[in-house]
Amino acid sequence: MEKLTIKVDGKEYDVRVEETNEGKILVHCGDDVYQVDAPYNKEASIFNKVIKKEIEEKGKSVVTAPLPGTIYDVKVKKGDKVKEGQSLIKLIAMKMENDITAPKPGTIKEVKVKKNDNVNKDDILLIIA
Numbered sequence: 165m166e167k168l169t170i171k172v173d174g175k176e177y178d179v180r181v182e183e184t185n186e187g188k189i190l191v192h193c194g195d196d197v198y199q200v201d202a203p204y205n206k207e208a209s210i211f212n213k214v215i216k217k218e219i220e221e222k223g224k225s226v227v228t229a230p231l232p233g234t235i236y237d238v239k240v241k242k243g244d245k246v247k248e249g250q251s252l253i254k255l256i257a258m259k260m261e262n263d264i265t266a267p268k269p270g271t272i273k274e275v276k277v278k279k280n281d282n283v284n285k286d287d288i289l290l291i292i293a
């Protein structure tokens with residue numbers, strides 16, 4: 165269960181968010197529980213922070229989308245060795261190309277996107293070990 169603080173109309177609320185076995189999301193606020201009728205999506209931004217933290221605790225780097233856009237080009241594949249600063253992905257956002265680069269040297273362990281995929285801010289694009 166993820167604990168979050170959200171701000172609505174200037175007032176802060178402590179909430180807990182959890183996934184059910186049925187793929188629903190429950191939001192606990194005080195004694196109230198609200199069900200979100202949307203399927204669980206591991207790429208959803210609210211869960212990406214948890215996933216990213218768990219992956220990084222294992223010594224790997226997670227490359228995320230800095231803003232919403234469309235994947236224009238994926239320049240690497242699983243198993244490729246990369247250098248720090250090397251171009252990995254081109255993302256088109258607001259009619260501009262954005263170059264996503266490697267935060268550290270390593271080996272590509274997983275590529276989670278392909279050309280023409282739409283991504284949201286903080287979506288996980290790939291993992292480097």
